[in-house]
Amino acid sequence: MIRLLEGIRVLECAMLPTGDQTSRLLGDLGADVIKIERPGTGDYLRELGDRITPQNSVFHLLCNRNKRSVELDLRGDDGRSIFFDLLRTADIFVDGFAGDACEKLGIGYAAQAEVKPDIIYCQASGFGTRGPYGQIPVHGYMMGAVAGQEQYEIDDEGVVRQVLNPQGQYFSGSIDGPLSTALYAGLTAVAALRHRDLTGEGAYIDAAGADAVLANQCLDAVMSWNADRVTDRRNPPPPVGMDPRKRPKYTWYRTKDDKIVLLAAIEHKFWDNFCRAVGREDLLDVKNTTFAVDFADGGRRDLLDELVPVFRERTAAEWVDIARRYDIPLSPANSKLDLLSDEHLRAREIVHDSVHPVAGPYTSTGWPAPVTGQPFDLRRPAPALGQHTEEVLAELGLSADEVAGLRKRGVV
Known part of the structure; x- marks a missing residue:
């Protein structure tokens, strides 16, 4: 197990890959991640895309691994009270909602900072909160669209189509907006832990997918932005799709064997x-x-x-x-299926096989930066909705009867 963040607790309020991946990365590094979900509904990533078994989509098994799930109704005072009790035990809060959704629930950064001044509040969304797009709900391709990742053409029927491998882009490949957001959000949150340890100060992090996609294309972007300033064009890097x-x-x-x-x-x-x-x-x-x-x-x-x-x-x-x-x-030059048998990738354990208690055998990615003496493995498979409610509330000191009462009232 990778234990670099052992002893760090992360609370997550998120649905879909952007926020889910942010806290998943922290969980992969050893943090205790508690996923707070709306009772009866939860994260519909469980049903998004191909499912291995009901409530166990391929996406869910990856994005929500190494987490515990607690059902908690944050719309009422009882649920919010429990949330803030949990917050007092936490180091990082991951907000995966768009805009000011958490603020409207009464658990935004200002409210959290009153209860826990040194909380590291990490919001990971498509467009971020700063700027005029902040309240727009976002899916992955929108992040790339705003970041200028793609080029387009319009056919004779007026249909807009993406240009594959367009000329003029020097670095190829589609950038995963949600995961790119998570990488920058997670890295910044870990840096904020260091800052907190030195100063006692918390932080508010406003990670945005469009920004992350652009940052991951920075080499291509600077080529475009500085084209008019270039004085020697005799040896440019070859554009994607070049003959x-x-x-x-x-x-x-x-090759000889048709690879x-x-x-x-x-x-x-x-x-x-x-x-x-x-x-x-x-x-x-x-x-x-x-x-x-x-x-x-x-x-x-x-x-x-x-x-x-x-x-x-x-x-x-x-x-x-x-x-x-x-x-x-x-x-x-591997295909996706070739990756499973590539001796180098297998040696690095980036292709990871596991067995989910409900979904069964599952193959996913491991950790791309191995730590000597701490081989990557799953501490927890992706949870069922509310699977750890009693466990986590017991850690707060609530008795079984108290939890039963909360459940009867629909708080959990």
Whole structure:
């Protein structure tokens, strides 16, 4: 188990991946996460998307792992009283709702700070609270839309379509808005713990998905924003979707066993290593000697045609072995299913197998930054709605009869 945040308690009021993932990351690192849910309804992520069993969607099993679930009606005084009792035991509160929903419930940052001045209040939403979009409810693709992640075209029927791999974007891949938000929110919350320990001060964190998507595309963004200031355009990075013939040293090739590998030998030293490893010293001079990095063909327009048959001579496994032995930037280009058998990813335990007590076998991602001596595993599978209500309230000192009375009144 990763225990870096052991002893830290997180309260969560969230539905759907943005807030759920924020506290999940903290739980993966060892924090005790208590998910507070509306009685009878809870987080409808349990039913969103494909379900393995009822109330156990693939998303829920990931986003709500390492948490305890408590049903608590925050709309009444009794529920809020219990909430603030729990808050006194907490270090971080994760607000996964849009806008001022928690404030309207009487549990916003100002109300929490009165009860626990050093609380770290971490709101993780699509657009954040600061700015004119703050009250708009958000789903994942909206974060990318505001952040300029996609490009669009309009067909003859007036239908707007996303342009796949558009020219001019230097770094490819769709950015996951909710998870990006969670990463920045979680990192900032952990930094706030350090600040609290030094100063005794809490913090209000306003993490936004659109901001996070933009931050994850910062290299592409700065290329666009500073285009008019560039004075030397002789060696730009290749745009996504660029013709492989114009970037043969940094492109994909088919192997003998019909798999795909990605060659990225753009530094001169790596290109030289590649040429010697495959016995093609005649290609050593195919480089632009003006720059340390060369994305292009060095003036040899048939370079891609020379390399295609070279890659067909060996299997993907043989190419990876050559990359290791000769110090060449070259890797498999995996499909999602290939990931399950990739020896490197398996060795790093980022592909994690578990068994949920209701849903059964489940494969998900582990922790991407292993900690020596603390192998990643699940302390708690994703909970059923209210599964830990009695357990958590007992920790506050409530008796079984008192909890039964609260349940009878619909407070829990």
